[in-house]
Amino acid sequence: MxxxxxxxxxxxxxxxxxxxxxxxxxxxxxGAYPSEDMDWTIAFGPGGGNDIMARTMVDILQRxxxxxxxxxxxxxxxxxxxxxxxxxxxxxxxxxxISTTSGSFITTPLQADTGWEPTDFTPVGLLAADNAxxxxxxxxxxxxxDEWVDYATGKGSVVVGGIGTxxxxxxxxxxxxxxxxxxxxxxxxxxxxxxxxxxxxxxxxTMISNPGSIMGQIEAGQVTPLLFTGPERLEALPDVPTGEExxxxxxxxxxxxxxxxxxxxxxxxxxxxxxxxxxxxxxEWQAYLDENFLLEDERWGEDFTTYLDETQTAFEExxxxxxxx
Amino acid sequence: xxxxxxLANGIVAVATPMNLxxxxxxxxxxxxxxxMPGLGPSAGLAILLPLTFTLDPTGAVVMLAAVYxxxxxxxxxxxxxxxxxxxxxxxxxxxxxxxLAKQGRAGPALVMAAIGSFVAGTIGAVLISVASPMxxxxxxxxxxxxxxxxxxxxxxxxxxxxxxxxxxxALSALIxxxxxxxxxxxxxxxxxxxxxxxxxxxxxxxxxxAIGLFGVGEILHTLWRGGxxxxxxxxxxxxxxxxxxxxxxxxxxxxxPITRGSFLGFFVGATPGAGATVxxxxxxxxxxxVSKTPEKFGKGAMPGLTGPEAANNAASSGAMVPxxxxxxxxxxxxxxxxxxxxxxxxxxxxxxxxxxxxxAWGLIASMFLGNIMLLLVNVFCIPAFASIARVPFRVxxxxxxxxxxLGTFTVNGSIVEVAIMLGCGLLxxxxxxxxxxxxxxxxxxxxxxxxxxxxxxxxxxxxGSFGIFLDRGTSRALxxxxxxxxxxxxxxxxxxxxxxRGIARYGxxxxxxxxxSGGLPGGEHTPPATTDxxxxxxxxxxxxxxxxxx
Numbered sequence: 022m023x024x025x026x027x028x029x030x031x032x033x034x035x036x037x038x039x040x041x042x043x044x045x046x047x048x049x050x051x052g053a054y055p056s057e058d059m060d061w062t063i064a065f066g067p068g069g070g071n072d073i074m075a076r077t078m079v080d081i082l083q084r085x086x087x088x089x090x091x092x093x094x095x096x097x098x099x100x101x102x103x104x105x106x107x108x109x110x111x112x113x114x115x116x117x118x119i120s121t122t123s124g125s126f127i128t129t130p131l132q133a134d135t136g137w138e139p140t141d142f143t144p145v146g147l148l149a150a151d152n153a154x155x156x157x158x159x160x161x162x163x164x165x166x167d168e169w170v171d172y173a174t175g176k177g178s179v180v181v182g183g184i185g186t187x188x189x190x191x192x193x194x195x196x197x198x199x200x201x202x203x204x205x206x207x208x209x210x211x212x213x214x215x216x217x218x219x220x221x222x223x224x225x226x227t228m229i230s231n232p233g234s235i236m237g238q239i240e241a242g243q244v245t246p247l248l249f250t251g252p253e254r255l256e257a258l259p260d261v262p263t264g265e266e267x268x269x270x271x272x273x274x275x276x277x278x279x280x281x282x283x284x285x286x287x288x289x290x291x292x293x294x295x296x297x298x299x300x301x302x303x304x305e306w307q308a309y310l311d312e313n314f315l316l317e318d319e320r321w322g323e324d325f326t327t328y329l330d331e332t333q334t335a336f337e338e339x340x341x342x343x344x345x346x
Numbered sequence: 347x348x349x350x351x352x353l354a355n356g357i358v359a360v361a362t363p364m365n366l367x368x369x370x371x372x373x374x375x376x377x378x379x380x381x382m383p384g385l386g387p388s389a390g391l392a393i394l395l396p397l398t399f400t401l402d403p404t405g406a407v408v409m410l411a412a413v414y415x416x417x418x419x420x421x422x423x424x425x426x427x428x429x430x431x432x433x434x435x436x437x438x439x440x441x442x443x444x445x446l447a448k449q450g451r452a453g454p455a456l457v458m459a460a461i462g463s464f465v466a467g468t469i470g471a472v473l474i475s476v477a478s479p480m481x482x483x484x485x486x487x488x489x490x491x492x493x494x495x496x497x498x499x500x501x502x503x504x505x506x507x508x509x510x511x512x513x514x515x516a517l518s519a520l521i522x523x524x525x526x527x528x529x530x531x532x533x534x535x536x537x538x539x540x541x542x543x544x545x546x547x548x549x550x551x552x553x554x555x556a557i558g559l560f561g562v563g564e565i566l567h568t569l570w571r572g573g574x575x576x577x578x579x580x581x582x583x584x585x586x587x588x589x590x591x592x593x594x595x596x597x598x599x600x601x602x603p604i605t606r607g608s609f610l611g612f613f614v615g616a617t618p619g620a621g622a623t624v625x626x627x628x629x630x631x632x633x634x635x636v637s638k639t640p641e642k643f644g645k646g647a648m649p650g651l652t653g654p655e656a657a658n659n660a661a662s663s664g665a666m667v668p669x670x671x672x673x674x675x676x677x678x679x680x681x682x683x684x685x686x687x688x689x690x691x692x693x694x695x696x697x698x699x700x701x702x703x704x705x706a707w708g709l710i711a712s713m714f715l716g717n718i719m720l721l722l723v724n725v726f727c728i729p730a731f732a733s734i735a736r737v738p739f740r741v742x743x744x745x746x747x748x749x750x751x752l753g754t755f756t757v758n759g760s761i762v763e764v765a766i767m768l769g770c771g772l773l774x775x776x777x778x779x780x781x782x783x784x785x786x787x788x789x790x791x792x793x794x795x796x797x798x799x800x801x802x803x804x805x806x807x808x809x810g811s812f813g814i815f816l817d818r819g820t821s822r823a824l825x826x827x828x829x830x831x832x833x834x835x836x837x838x839x840x841x842x843x844x845x846x847r848g849i850a851r852y853g854x855x856x857x858x859x860x861x862x863s864g865g866l867p868g869g870e871h872t873p874p875a876t877t878d879x880x881x882x883x884x885x886x887x888x889x890x891x892x893x894x895x896x
Contacts, residue, residue: 099760100547101530132530134542180807208490208803215493218668222820224489224807237698 054116054288059092062120064105066098070151070231070313074277075121077309081300088296101129110137112282116289119145124189124275127333131340132187139333143285144278144325145293148301149310150318151275152251153193153229154261158220159243166247166262169227173203182208182216182228189273190229192339193250200269220244231275232257232314250274251316273339276332277315278325294321353475353714356707360715365408368401369712372412373719379413380420381731387417387433387662387679391686403690403705408712410686414679415467415716418662419724422459422655423731427452428746430561434552434792435622435658437785438630440560442643442650449646453590453728458600458648459655460724461592466608466656467717470663473612474710477667487820488617490803495815495824496617497797500624502831503631504789511781518783522790525550526798545762552792554754554767559784561750562767563774565743570775590729592648600652603633607656614657615664622661623792629657631831663713670698670706 061079065071075094082088097105102125112118122139130138155166163169173179181198183190186209198205208225210216213234220228227247232255238244239258246261250272254263264272279297281289300306301319310317320328375394380387394413398406421436426443439459446455488496504519505512528539529549540546607629614625633653634643643650662679669680692698698706754767774784808814815821 097759100545103547104545104760129547133537133540133547206806206809208806210803211799214668215490218486219489219803221486222489222492222818224491224803 054286054292055089057117058090059088060112060118061092061094062105062109062118063094063096064098064102064120064125065123066096070233070275070277071121071123072096073313074149074309077305078121078279078300081303081305082296084305085299085303087299100133100135101125103129103133103135106137106142107135109142109280109282114284114286115282116286118282119293120280122276122278122280123151126276126280127329127336128185128187128189131333131337137283139329140326141283143281143283143290144322144329145281145290146297146321147276147278147318147325147328148297149277149315150251151231151277151313151315152249152272153190153274154232154235154246154250154258155193155197155227155248156220156230156235156239157227157245157247158223159245161226161245163247164245166267169247170201170203173198173226174201176203178204178206179226180206180208180224182210182219182225184210184213184216184229187340189275191343192273192336193229194227195343196272196339197248197264197269200267217244233312236314253316255314257314271335273332273336274316274318276329278320290322297321352703352707353471353711356704356709356711357714359404359704360408360708360711365405365712366715366719368405368409369412369716369719370723372409373416373716373723376413376416376418377420377423377723377727378416380417381423387414387421391417391679391683398686403692404708406686406690407705407709408716410683411709411712412716412719414662414683415463415659415713415720416723418659419460419463419720422463423456426455426459426651427731428561428742429564430746430750431556431788434556434788435626435661437556437623437788438626438654438658439651440785441630441654442645442647445644445646446648446651451646454592454596455648455651456728456731457590457725458592458596458652460721460728461597462600462604462607462652462656463659464717464721465604466611466660467663467713467720469605469608470612470615470660471710471714471717473609473660474663474666474670474713477612477616487818489818490800490807491814491818492617492820492824494797494800494804495821495828496614496624497793497800499824499828499831500627500793501790501797502828503624503627504786504793514781515783515786518777518786519790521782522787523794525555525787526791526794529795543762545760549795550766550791551763552788554763555770555791556788557750557754558767558770559774559777559788561746562771563778563784565746566771566775567778568739568743570779596648599648602636603629603649603653604656606632607653608660611657611660612664615661616667617664621665622658623789625661625664626654626658627789628831629653666709666713670709 061075063072063075079092079094082092097108099105100107102123105120106126106129109118109120126139129135155169157163157169163172181194183194185191186207191207191209194205194207208219210219213230216225216228217230217235217238219225221243232249235244235246236257239246246258248267249255249258249261249263251263251274252265254261264270279293281293298321301317309315372394376387379394391410391413394410398409401409418435421431421433422439422443425431425436425439426447429440429444431437431440443455443459446452501519505516526549528546530536530540530547531538537547607625610629610632611622611625614628615621630643630650630653633649634640637643637647637649639647665680669683687698692702692705750767750771751764754764755761776782777784777787804814815825
C-alpha cells in the first residue's frame with residue numbers, strides 16, 4: 022500500500038513537472054487543486070459511527086487512486102465534536118482541511134457557544150442518512166409496534182431511553198409519543214452499553230438505537246425492533262414498520278456528510294463534489310452502506326447547506342418545544 | 347469438556363510465530379504507553395487501533411489484547427515508582443506500592459504486582475471460559491438502580507479506606523464531586539460551570555486531574571521538603587541482585603490477597619460500569635479488614651498492593667464477559683475494542699461466540715498467552731523501569747514534570763487540559779501539605795458523575811420513589827452486600843477481640859496448669875517469628891498463634 026502511494030506521488034510529481042513545462046497559463050496560481058496533503062479531521066474518537074465512515078471514505082479514495090497526494094487522518098475528539106470542527110474552522114479560506122459530519126454537527130452549536138454554525142462551513146455534500154430503530158427487550162410483553170402503542174396508551178405513561186438529551190433520540194421518542202397519544206418519561210444515557218443493559222434489565226420499556234450497533238442483539242433475539250425511522254423499511258428487517266406508515270412523518274436522522282473549512286476555494290469544493298460523486302458509485306461504498314444499514318441520501322453543495330439549515334431550525338423548534346433548550 | 351476444548355483450540359490457533367511476535371510487540375507497546383502518565387489502557391488501545399487494520403482479525407485482536415494487558419501493567423509501574431496512576435483502576439496501587447518503593451523495595455513490589463496480575467489474568471481467562479453464561483445473565487440484570495448501588499459500594503469502600511483523618515478525606519472526596527459537576531448535565535442538557543468554554547463541555551477529564559495531583563503535586567511536595575538536596579540511598583535494582591526478588595515472606599503474604607482479589611475483581615468487572623476501579627478499591631478494603639496488621643496498610647504492606655493489582659487485572663478479564671456474551675462494553679477500554687470489532691466486520695453481540703467462535707476463543711486465548719508474555723517481559727524489563735527509582739531527584743523531578751505535560755497534551759491535544767493539570771498540581775501540593783487525600787478526590791471525580799447519572803435515571807424510572815431498590819432482585823442482593831461491607835470490619839474486630847480473649851483465657855489456664863505440673867512442655871518454645879509468617883496466609887484461623895506469641 023505504501024509502495025503504491027509513493028509510486029503515485031512520484032507519478033503525480035512527474036505530471037506536474039510536465040504540465041509546468043508545457044505552458045504557463047495558470048498565471049502562477051499553483052495550477053490544479055489537489056497539490057498538497059489533505060488534513061482529514063474526525064471530530065470523534067476511534068470506533069464510533071463517524072470514525073468508521075471517515076476511514077471507509079479515505080480507504081476508498083486511496084484504493085481507487087482518487088486523491089493524488091497523501092491523506093492524513095486524525096481523531097480530534099472532545100466537546101461533542103466542538104473540538105474537531107473548531108479545528109476545521111481555524112483553517113478558514115483553505116482547501117486542504119476536511120471533516121465528516123454527524124448529528125452533533127447540528128446539536129452541539131445549539132447547546133454550546135462553539136463559535137460556529139453548521140452553515141458556516143463549505144459544503145461538499147450529504148452522503149447518507151443514518152436512521153434509527155425503536156427497540157424493546159426480547160422478553161417484553163409487546164413485540165410489535167402495534168402492541169407497543171396499545172401497551173403505552175393503556176398505561177398512559179411509559180419510561181423510554183436514548184443517548185443524550187439534546188439529541189435526535191429524544192426528538193424521535195417524543196414525536197412518536199405525541200403522535201400516538203401517550204406520555205413518556207425520557208431517561209437520557211451517555212453510553213450505549215449502559216442503555217442496552219438497562220433495557221434488558223427491564224428498567225426502561227424502549228430505547229433508540231442505530232441498526233448497525235444493535236443488529237447482533239436483534240438476530241440473537243435478545244431485543245426486538247418495533248419501529249424504523251427511515252422513509253422505507255430496511256431490507257434486513259422487512260417486518261419492522263416505518264414511522265411514515267404509522268402516521269409519524271419527518272422523523273429526524275443523523276446527517277452523514279462531508280464539509281470543508283469556511284470559505285474554501287471554489288476549485289476545492291468543485292473537486293470534492295465531483296470526486297465524492299465517484300466515491301458513492303463504488304462497490305466499497307455500497308458495501309459500507311449495507312453493512313451499517315445507512316440509506317443513500319445525496320445532496321451536493323449548497324443543497325447540503327440548505328438541508329443543514331432546515332434541519333437545525335427544525336431541531337431547535339422541536340427541542341425548544343420539548344423544553345430541552 | 348467443551349469449554350476447555352474451545353480454549354485449547356483457541357490457544358493453538360493463536361500460537362503461531364507471527365501471532366507470538368504480535369503478542370510480544372503488543373505487550374511492549376502497551377507497557378510503554380501505560381508508563382506514560384495519562385495514557386491508560388483505553389487511550390493506548392485507541393492510539394494503537396489503527397496499527398492493527400492491516401492485520402487479519404485474529405492477529406489484530408491478539409495484539410490489542412496484549413496492548414490492553416501491557417498498558418494495565420504499565421499503569422502499575424508508574425503508580426509504584428512515581429506515585430502517579432495512569433488511570434483510576436491503579437489508584438489503589440499507589441496506597442502501598444509507593445511506600446514500598448520509598449523503602450527501597452520497588453523491585454519486589456513490581457515483581458509481586460506482575461505475579462499478582464499474572465495469576466489474576468490466568469484465573470480470569472479460565473473463569474471467562476467457565477462462567478461466561480452465568481455472569482452474562484447477571485450482567486443483563488444491571489439497570490441504573492444496580493449501577494448506582496455498585497458505584498455507592500465503591501464510594502463507601504473509599505470512605506472506609508480513607509482512614510486517618512476522615513474529615514479531611516471526606517472533604518477531599520467532596521472537592522472531587524464538585525469538579526465532577528463541570529460539563530453538560532446529562533439530565534437536562536444544561537451546561538454547568540463551563541463558562542461558555544468549548545473545552546469544558548465534556549467536563550473535566552480524570553486524566554489531567556490525576557496527573558496533576560499525583561505527579562506534579564508529589565514533585566512540588568518533595569521540593570518543599572527539600573528532597574532534591576537529600577542524598578539518595580542507592581538501592582541496586584538488578585535481576586541478579588537478591589534485593590530485586592520478592593522474599594518467601596512476600597509470596598506467602600500475598601497468596602491470599604491475590605486469590606481473593608482475582609475472584610472479587612472478575613465478578614465486579616463483569617458488571618458494566620466502573621469495574622476495575624471499584625474492584626481494586628474493594629479488594630484493598632477487604633485485605634485491610636481481614637489483615638492481622640491493618641496498621642501496616644498505607645505504609646508499605648505487600649497485600650495492599652497485590653490484592654488490588656490482582657483485582658484490577660481480573661476485572662479487565664471480567665469486562666470481556668459482557669463484551670463477548672452480550673456485546674456490551676463493560677469499560678472504556680472494551681468500548682474501544684468494540685469499535686475495533688466493527689471495523690474488522692465482526693458484529694459484537696450475543697452471536698459473536700457462535701458465529702465467530704475462532705475469533706472469540708482466540709481473544710480469550712490471547713489474553714491467556716498475553717499474561718505469560720507479560721510476566722516474561724516484566725521479569726526482564728522491571729530492572730530497567732525500576733532503575734528510574736535510582737535517578738537522583740534533581741534529575742528525575744523536572745523530567746517527570748515534562749512527561750506529565752507531554753502525557754496530558756497527547757491525550758486530547760488540549761492546552762486547556764495542560765493548564766488544568768498544572769492547576770491540579772498546585773492543589774495536590776497543598777492537599778498533601780495539609781493532609782488531604784488526593785486519591786479520594788480522584789476516585790470521587792471518576793465515580794461522582796456515574797453516581798449522579800444513574801441515580802437520576804433511577805429516579806426518572808421510578809417516578810421519584812426509592813422503593814425501586816427493594817423491588818429489583820439484583821438491587822436487593824447489592825444492598826445486602828453493602829451492609830456486609832459496612833459490618834465486616836466491625837465484625838472482624840469483634841471476632842478478633844473475642845478470639846484474643848478466649849485464647850488469653852486458654853493460655854492463662856494452661857500456664858496455671860503447667861505451673862501446677864511444674865515446667866512447660868518443650869514445644870512451647872518455638873520462636874514466635876516463624877509461626878507468624880506462616881500465619882500470614884489465607885485464613886484468619888492462625889490468629890491463635892499470633893495471639894499466643896504475644
